[in-house]
Amino acid sequence: MTTVAASPVLSRRRLGRATLARQSLLDASNADVVAALEAGHHERALELLLEQARSASGDERDEIRRLMVALFEELGQDHELSTKYRRALASTLY
Numbered sequence: 001m002t003t004v005a006a007s008p009v010l011s012r013r014r015l016g017r018a019t020l021a022r023q024s025l026l027d028a029s030n031a032d033v034v035a036a037l038e039a040g041h042h043e044r045a046l047e048l049l050l051e052q053a054r055s056a057s058g059d060e061r062d063e064i065r066r067l068m069v070a071l072f073e074e075l076g077q078d079h080e081l082s083t084k085y086r087r088a089l090a091s092t093l094y
Contacts, residue, residue, distance in 0.1 A: 042075065046081060053065065053089060053093070068085065068089055072085070
């Protein structure tokens with residue numbers, strides 16, 4: 001799995017609970033996503049979110065999309081994970 005080259009504290013701040021809370025998705029169903037982000041396993045978090053997007057519909061699917069887009073922005077639009085999972089998300093949604 002790919003991780004962002006940053007300190008664990010910065011990684012947690014940027015990609016952990018703050019992002020999920022900001023997106024109103026911090027609940028029991030996303031505990032595994034939060035844990036992956038806090039451990040610096042960004043690819044695993046994106047995999048989990050993509051799986052959720054595949055089975056979700058309506059507002060829930062849109063919330064997952066918004067969260068993934070926020071993670072892409074925080075990783076950087078040119079980051080390899082952003083590129084890979086942006087394509088996968090587009091394929092899932094459309």
